Amino acid sequence: MKKAIQSIFLVLAWIGVVVFGIWDLRISYVIVREVAGSIIAYISFLVAPITFALAPWYALIAWGDWHPLVIIYGGGVLITLLFLASGVKTD
Numbered sequence: 001m002k003k004a005i006q007s008i009f010l011v012l013a014w015i016g017v018v019v020f021g022i023w024d025l026r027i028s029y030v031i032v033r034e035v036a037g038s039i040i041a042y043i044s045f046l047v048a049p050i051t052f053a054l055a056p057w058y059a060l061i062a063w064g065d066w067h068p069l070v071i072i073y074g075g076g077v078l079i080t081l082l083f084l085a086s087g088v089k090t091d
Helices: 002-036 038-063 067-085
Strands: none
Touching (some): 002 067, 038 067
16 A cells, blocks of 8 residues: 555656646746746756756746745745655655
8 A cells, every 4th residue: 555655646747847847937938038038048957057056036026926936946845845755766
């Protein structure tokens, strides 16, 4: 029974990785496109870690919109908790 529940958490974690990953890409792209234009938004995918880290903070500071920050970082916390609940070693 424990193994079955851990498997369910593992599947949910991987679904979360895909869903929040795509959602994160979309949100980050929209933020960068609004600020710098479409061409820069496409180029930002080459430096994705910078985009992922800074775009939600920019939205919070410049626009007062905290939703991107909650979705991106909250999704990461949720996925981490699901992986931990599944028994996957994280070290």
